[in-house]
Amino acid sequence: MNEYLKKRFSKALICLIVVSIVLGANLTPGIDAARAINLSISRKDNAEEQNRISTDLPDQEAEPQTKRRLFKTAKEEKDPAQENSILSKAKEVKPNEEKYQPHQEEEALSDGRDVIIPLLRVNYNVTQNDITGPFDIGAIAGFNKDLDQNIYYSAQNSWQRMFGYGEFYDKAAPYVNMHFDSLRFYFNYGGKDWLIEAWKGQYGITTGGEVGVYYKNENSNRKNFRAVSNADKLPISITLYHNGQKMFHRPMETTWWQTGFRLFKTYRSNVLGMEFSIKFKDKAMLNAFRGSITKDMNISYSTKGTTINVAWDMK
Numbered sequence: 001m002n003e004y005l006k007k008r009f010s011k012a013l014i015c016l017i018v019v020s021i022v023l024g025a026n027l028t029p030g031i032d033a034a035r036a037i038n039l040s041i042s043r044k045d046n047a048e049e050q051n052r053i054s055t056d057l058p059d060q061e062a063e064p065q066t067k068r069r070l071f072k073t074a075k076e077e078k079d080p081a082q083e084n085s086i087l088s089k090a091k092e093v094k095p096n097e098e099k100y101q102p103h104q105e106e107e108a109l110s111d112g113r114d115v116i117i118p119l120l121r122v123n124y125n126v127t128q129n130d131i132t133g134p135f136d137i138g139a140i141a142g143f144n145k146d147l148d149q150n151i152y153y154s155a156q157n158s159w160q161r162m163f164g165y166g167e168f169y170d171k172a173a174p175y176v177n178m179h180f181d182s183l184r185f186y187f188n189y190g191g192k193d194w195l196i197e198a199w200k201g202q203y204g205i206t207t208g209g210e211v212g213v214y215y216k217n218e219n220s221n222r223k224n225f226r227a228v229s230n231a232d233k234l235p236i237s238i239t240l241y242h243n244g245q246k247m248f249h250r251p252m253e254t255t256w257w258q259t260g261f262r263l264f265k266t267y268r269s270n271v272l273g274m275e276f277s278i279k280f281k282d283k284a285m286l287n288a289f290r291g292s293i294t295k296d297m298n299i300s301y302s303t304k305g306t307t308i309n310v311a312w313d314m315k
Contacts (some may be wrong), residue, residue, distance in 0.1 A: 136155050152260070200274045
């Protein structure tokens with residue numbers, strides 16, 4: 001009977017809506033009335049269903065109130081020590097677990113995160129005021145830009161890393177308008193022949209300084225050195241001076257090639273001085289490096305721990 005009433009009600013509701021549209025009447029009263037009828041039918045169905053279930057089930061004596069109370073008390077009884085443990089864990093504060101805040105993305109700039117410029121595939125770091133490239137390959141020809149100092153510096157995974165170092169590069173430099181001085185430190189350590197080289201001078205339309213770390217297998221006949229792997233990178237910093245005035249400073253960074261270049265400055269190496277620091281893996285490596293220093297290098301140095309601080313042509 002109930003299914004029959006529902007079908008008739010649905011048809012009546014459809015007819016009511018159609019007639020109301022045709023006559024231009026307000027549908028609200030009709031819909032409200034239909035909802036009231038449907039609600040009444042649903043309540044009636046629920047009541048009949050409950051009556052049917054109660055008649056089908058056998059009569060059972062009501063459970064004594066005291067029995068239910070005892071059962072409930074036994075079920076909910078808990079060990080006080082366990083409760084204290086749970087409460088103490090709930091009160092623990094985990095500083096590393098932070099809930100997401102809807103304004104976190106808007107505050108990214110103040111947190112020093114990168115602002116990504118998709119069209120150019122470069123990132124702008126607000127805190128460091130740097131422009132860097134994707135995957136640490138550099139924003140421009142393997143170099144990033146330090147906006148505060150107005151210098152370019154090499155990226156960790158720049159394309160130059162694939163070519164290592166050979167003396168041919170230095171010999172060919174003057175033919176492409178690069179005029180610089182260099183220091184080469186050859187030494188053996190850990191089953192490898194190492195080369196750490198420093199440069200300063202004019203690089204085309206820039207002035208800059210560099211320190212690179214290279215190696216080849218012990219007693220190898222290779223002429224060229226490879227750039228060291230990530231495991232052999234060393235912390236290096238450099239500071240370049242022009243006539244005693246600081247031009248720029250690159251802070252200590254674990255790298256294979258620490259550099260800095262100032263665009264549209266073309267100073268020759270004889271008016272430049274450079275300080276650089278290198279932190280070695282241990283004392284043995286530091287001593288091996290010190291053994292490669294010769295008297296004609298025109299440098300002075302000091303050591304602290306496993307770090308050497310070198311002053312080159314500082315007047």
